[in-house]
Amino acid sequence: MKARFTDEQIIAMIKxxxxxxxxxxxYRRHGISCAAFYKCKSTYGGMEPSDAKRLQALEDExxxxxxxxxEQMSDNAxxxxxxxxKW
Structure with missing residues (x-):
């Protein structure tokens, strides 16, 4: 569902x-399943669009x-x- 809808659209659905x-x-009007709706609600419930953008930035970082x-652990190993x- 994340690929089809933006964070703002998901938050609007929850609101x-x-x-x-x-x-x-x-969820029928937006063409998603009940499980997908509740999964998004557990992730984005109670958020504002600015909070969702910040969450996305933190996940990327x-x-x-x-x-x-x-990479560092591989180099160390x-x-x-x-x-x-022995040389």
Whole structure:
């Protein structure tokens, strides 16, 4: 569902449901499954669009940091292997 809808659209759907509209009407009108709606609600429930943008930025930064950490650990392991061999 994330690929089809922006964060703002997902939050708008959740606010429609929170305003009193029946959940079934909301997810049918937008063409998503009930499970997808509730998954998004658990992720984005209670957020404003600015909060969702900040969350996305933090997730992107976290992914980059994890990649850097994996590269660093690989380099360290390689250096340990080279250092442990007798010359």
């Amino acid at each position: 429609e449901q929170d305003s009193g509209e029946k959940t079934a009407h909301v 976290n992914g980059k940091l994890k990649k850097l950490l994996a 390689m250096l340990r292997d080279i250092n442990s061999k």
